[in-house]
Amino acid sequence: MAKSAPVPGRPRSRDAAGLPAVTPDRIIDAALELTARHGVESWTLRQLAGAVDAYPAVIYHHVGDRDTVVTAVVDRVIAKYELPPADLEWRDWWRQFLTNLRLVFMQYPGVARRVALNGPSVQAGGATVDRAMRTLLGAGFEQEEATMVCRLLVSQACLFISLEDDQRKAAEVKDQIKGGWGAPPPDPDLSGLATLTEAVHERLEDPQRNTEYFGELFDYAVDRVLDGVQKRLDEIKGA
Structure with a gap:
């Protein structure tokens, strides 16, 4: 059977298209960046594939399914923090x-x-x-x-x-807290609640705190x- 002719204008390889090779490290790097921007549960394998200019099947081939990628991301994050000196109390x-x-x-x-x-x-x-x-x-x-x-x-x-x-990540949370726990209690006898709501209100009104x-x-x-x-x-x- 004769081989199908190449599609005119379509590059034969990533190299010919000027794209870097897809490697496990590059996939995890991209997943780490997506996690920093969106959170580890809020990006899809299709988004990750788009970030490395590849098909989702390429992700499976080089790393595995999404959970495997996430495990690798978690491992990368864990490697970023420093352990304190061993001689500390x-x-x-x-x-x-x-x-x-x-x-x-x-x-x-x-x-x-x-x-x-x-x-x-x-x-x-x-x-x-x-x-x-x-x-x-x-x-x-x-x-x-x-x-x-x-x-x-x-x-x-x-x-x-x-x-x-x-x-x-919830922009409305501050308003919800301010409207609920930051407002004076309906019953003036609830002195403990009044103390808490006053503290919450003061903090919400102070950007630094x-x-x-x-x-x-x-x-x-x-x-x-x-x-x-x-x-x-x-x-x-x-x-």
Whole structure:
């Protein structure tokens, strides 16, 4: 059977068309950029294919399905944060680690939720988990409880970052909060509610304080969880 003739004017290859080669790294780079712009759950495989000037089948061939691509994106994000020095006291280590985690994860909406649900891959998160567990074991936790504490601290931090992701992407959230919790309570006897709504209103009216809200809430949550873990550690050492 005779071969079909090439279509006039159509380049025979990507090279001839002046397009860079499609590689796994280039696909993940493009997926990382889409995640930064839209969030990890808000881009499609077709959009990713368009970003690298290829067909979706090419993505499957080089990397895999969308979930496989997302796993690779999460691994890339995890590789971006720095681990604190190993010689820090356990609480200082965790405080700095979770702060670094937030600064990186908030640049890639949705990644924190994925990590909270599934954890990191062994390839990407192995060194981090090893260091984290060593700090807890060195502080005095037994193996089983150190594992629980590690999971608790990471998941709580990721859940707070996920909340921040969700609220930042909804432009109407500020107005909803201001119209509800930022308004005076209908019953003047609800003094506790009045105190809260006054605080919310003052913050919403102050652009600087409003911008810093998520960071302050995250720091407060981390410190209080660490307080609880420290109390448990004191009980273990005093037993």
